[in-house]
Amino acid sequence: MIVQLFAGARELAGAASIHLNLPDGATVADLRQALLLRHPGLAPLLARSRIAVDREFADDSAVVPDGAEVAVIPPVSGG
């Protein structure tokens, strides 16, 4: 699965996206753990970030469907 990164998260990871292999039935919480294993430096910002699954904010308990469009959404600062 491809996880898209933006703004500060992209800068911290040094990449616009990360490829993760998650088991079937993995939740958003599992995804957060997998991201941290790959990029421990993301920890402080990831803790304040929301996760979007198919362009909607998803709770940690939500299951990430196979093939979903996933993104890390750090605190937004538009406007």
Added chain:
Amino acid sequence: MIHLTRDPIDSGALLDAVRDPLCGAVVLFLGTVRELTGAVRTVHLEYDAYAPMAEQKLREVAALAGQLWPLKRVGIVHRLGKLDVGDIAVAVAVSTPHRAEAFAAAEFIMDTVKELVPIWKQENAPDGSAEWVHGTTPP
């Protein structure tokens, strides 16, 4: 009328787009690039977005405002890329039969955009340093 753009925002065109014969009020809000945030000077801002989700959320914010107030027309345009001091970063225009709801709806739309829509600004300082704004710096 609801979209992201990398080009300068034509606020006059947005204003014209929401005018309606059934409306006695049109409110236009412009968010512009400020030079000073506290004591920190900004040379320019760089805006980035998760574009497909941001446009979807902008439409949702407009729809939500339409449930709360009798909006006739709504326009929301947010610019991305490099913006200089004084440039328009975001424009919101609404039209309603009476003025109170136009002011209220425009304020609600801006507040909600700043909370929900995946757009980020990077502040670029005179010394060349650049920092993404994620709620840790003063508003």
